[in-house]
Amino acid sequence: MARNAHPEATRQRILDAARKLFAKHGYERTSIQDIINELGDLSKGAIYHHFPNKAAILDALTEADTAQVNAALPLDDDSLSGLQKIRHWMLATVANREHMLLLRDAFPLLNDPKMLSENLKYWRTTNASMFRQCIEDGIKDGSISTQYPREASELLALLSNYWLAPMFYPATAAELKHRVRCLLTMLAAIGLPLFDLDSPEVNTLAEGIALLGAEPEHRTEP
Amino acid sequence: MARNAHPEATRQRILDAARKLFAKHGYERTSIQDIINELGDLSKGAIYHHFPNKAAILDALTEADTAQVNAALPLDDDSLSGLQKIRHWMLATVANREHMLLLRDAFPLLNDPKMLSENLKYWRTTNASMFRQCIEDGIKDGSISTQYPREASELLALLSNYWLAPMFYPATAAELKHRVRCLLTMLAAIGLPLFDLDSPEVNTLAEGIALLGAEPEHRTEP
Secondary structure, eight states, X not given: OOSOSOHHHHHHHHHHHHHHXXXXXXXXXXXXXXXXXXXXXXXXXXXXXXXXXXXXXXXXXXXXXXXXXXXXXXXXXXXXXXXXXXXXXXXXXXXXXHHHHHHHHHGGGGGSHHHHHHHHHHIIIIIHHHHHHHHHHHHHHTSOOOXXXXXXXXHHHHIIIIISOTTTSOOOHHHHHHHHHHHHHHHHHTTOOOSOTTSHHXXXXXXXXXXGGXXXXXXXXX | OOSOSOHHXXXXXXXXXXXXXXXXXXXXXXXXXXXXXXXXXXXXXXXXXXXXXXXXXXXXXXXXXXXXXXXXXXXXXXXSOHHHHHHHHHHHHHHOXXXXXXXXXXXXXXXXXXXXXXXXXXXXXXXXXXXXXXHHHHHHHTSOOOSOXXXXXHHHHHIIIIISOTTTSOOOHHHHHHHHHHHHHHHHHTTOOOSOTTSHHHHHHHHHHHGGGSOGGGTOOO
């Protein structure tokens, strides 16, 4: 008897079941046993064959999720200017409530120094490059005029992922709004006018980011 | 026979000898055996009793050094305005060549995720609080007028320690100068006008920070 003819399919089924349960009950309240029960036909051993622990499932989910969110970005949409691409990107990310809650649940993984160090590297390199592409597009199409394309890209990636995150810099919703305004003011000063300080987008961003600091209890329905 | 009546004194002797050798030959070219030879009367075992490895000696040195640099800060100098305190602090730090070279030698330790994670925490908390104190002083004495005292403190600590560092964000001396100008422009926009973009201090800062990225070979004399 073949052990498992479709390991990738099994892995994906585990992820799908976990995503459903995490979304419904929250990460903390979901156990590996719950995932087994949800799947119905897999043993605990089969799950541990794919993932060493529950945290690894969450990590794989957020990775897949980030890849999916990034793939949906309008980076290649020629109907948008470079500046509009960054605006859409930021708004689309925070508007994706399920993604933000998954990120929120994944944040405690960053207490692990190795995971944090890998994320910082991702923000310094890959993530900064994606912003850089939008900024270069914006410089070409005239929507952005900055002397600091590289610096703005690095700071967008670092500050939006790390400094805005209430897990690292604890903040109330009102404090997050102030922090977003501060970031927008600084970016405008170096030639990247993303949103007006009084625009509704400031609230959208702050409220989306606040989800990252929300207590898991607030969303769980028993 | 007493094993060691003065363990603290021995520890300090090891640190003093190591500092001398690191400064003279560089961290990489100094071995534990060199330190033993320099001290003359200590066994390898005696050194390992105090420090598990050479990296731990460097770590203890930079910690002591940072404490010393911070203690020399003009935080309590009432003859300076809050804004001047921050200016003096930044210039005094980069002007201390031995300190910068020690920091440079210590930077590879931050490849260790645990050390990096502890440093990030220090920058988020203790270091940000020190900048905050200067900013609050400046608001009281009228030298600083900002709506973003907390944000400016957090960003000064994060960006000056992490983003400006060529180990994390590789840069030539010219690129560092541009990066410093970018930071000064952003800080001015949120009410913290540290230095004019055309002032000689921009060069002083950039050249000091460039030491952090200098190859150890460039300072070593055989």
